[in-house]
Amino acid sequence: MKMSDSMRWVVSGVLVAAGAVLMMSGCEEKKEEAMMAKMEVPATGGVVVANYPLAYFAETLLAGAMPVTFDAPADEDPAFWQPDDAALGRFQAAKVILLNGAGYSKWVEQVSLPESRVVDTAALFEANLIEVKEAVSHSHGPEGEHAHTGTAFTTWIDLDQAVKQLEAVKVALGSRVKAEARAGLEERAEVLKGKLLALDARALAAGKKLGERALLGSHPVYQYLARRYQLNVREVHWEPDQVPGKEAVEELDGILKEHPATVMLWEGAPAEASVALLKEKGIASVVFDPCGNRPESGDFLSVMAANVANLEALAK
Secondary structure (H helix, E strand, O other), rough: OOOOOOHHHHHHHHHHHHHHHHHHHHHHHHHHHHHHHHHHHOOOEEEOOHHHHHHHHHHHHHHHOOOEEEOOOOOOOOOOOOHHHHHHHHHHHHEEEEEEOOOOOOHHHHOOOOOHHEEEEHHHHHHOOOEEEEOOOOEEEOOEEEEEEEEOOOHHOOHHHHHHOOOHHHHHHHHHOOHHHHHHHHHHHHHHHHHOOOOOOOHHHOOOOOOOEEEEEEOOOOOOHHHHOOOOOOOOOOOOOOOOOHHHHEEEEEEHHHHOOOOEEEEEOOOOOHHHHHHHHEEEEEOOOOOOOOOOOHHHHHHHHHHHHHHHHHHH
16 A cells, blocks of 8 residues: 555654654753752762661760761651752762661652662561551641551661661761761660660560550550560550640540550650640550650650659569
8 A cells, every 4th residue: 555645744744753852852851860960969078867876876976076967856756858959969969878677768769869878777687577558647846747658667666676776876887987987886875785785685584574454655656665565555645745635535435444554654854744644544654755756854864764664663
C-alpha cells in the first residue's frame, strides 16, 4: 500500500514531535542530574547528627577533637523536626552525617544528602525493628499533627541497641575523620559501651522482677523498652505539659478494664493536675525519659541511669 503525501506529512510530524519530546526529556534529566550534583557540596563541616543520643555518642568519642552539630530546637521532637535551609546546608556540608535510621528524621525522604557521608546507625539491627501498624494522629509542640505509624524509632531505649548504634558511630568516625581526631576514640568507645551494658543488665534484672505487672506508657515511644526488658506496657497519647481531656480519660478507663495498671511511664515530668488525676485512679507517675533531645541538665548517660533507677524502684 502506497503512502500519500498527506500521510507522509503526518508521519513526519509525529516523528519530529516525538524526537522533540525525547530531547526535552533528556534535557530535563540532565537538569535534574546537575541539580543533584550541586547538592554534593564539598565536605567542609564536621559531624552533624539527627538526635541527641547520637550527638552524645559522637561528642564523647571525639572529646572535642572535631565539632559535632545538633541543630534541633529544644522545644521540638527531633524525630519530627524539619531543618531550615541553614541547618540543611550544615548536613550537606558535613564530613559525617549520623542518622538514627528506623524511620527517624522524616525530612530525609524529601531532600538530597551526600550518600557517601551518611551513616544509618540502626542498620546493624534493621531486621529487628518494630513496625507500628495502628496509631492515632495527634498534635503537640511546634511539629504539629503527626502519628507514630510505620517503624518504631526510639531505638536507643533498648540499651543493647544503643550499644550497637554507638558501635556504628565509632566505625563511622574511625574511618572518616583525620588521624589526630581518632586518638583515644577506641578507648573512649569501650568505656561508654561498658557503662551502657551495665545499665542494660540492671534494666534486664528490673524487668524480670516486674514480670507481667501492667504498666502504661504516656506516649507510643516505649516499644523497644518493652520488648528488651519484657515489660507489659500499654501506651496512650498523654503529653507531660498538657492535662488530658475528657475523651483521653475515657479512653484510659477503657484500657484499665482489661489492663489494670498502677504506674504510668512519662517522657518528662508531668503536670501536677495529671499526676493528681492518675493518683485518684490508683496510678503512680514515673518518668522514663527517652532523651531524644538534649536534656536541661545532665547528659544521655545520667538520664538513662535515672530511668533505670526508676525501673528498679518499681520492681522492689
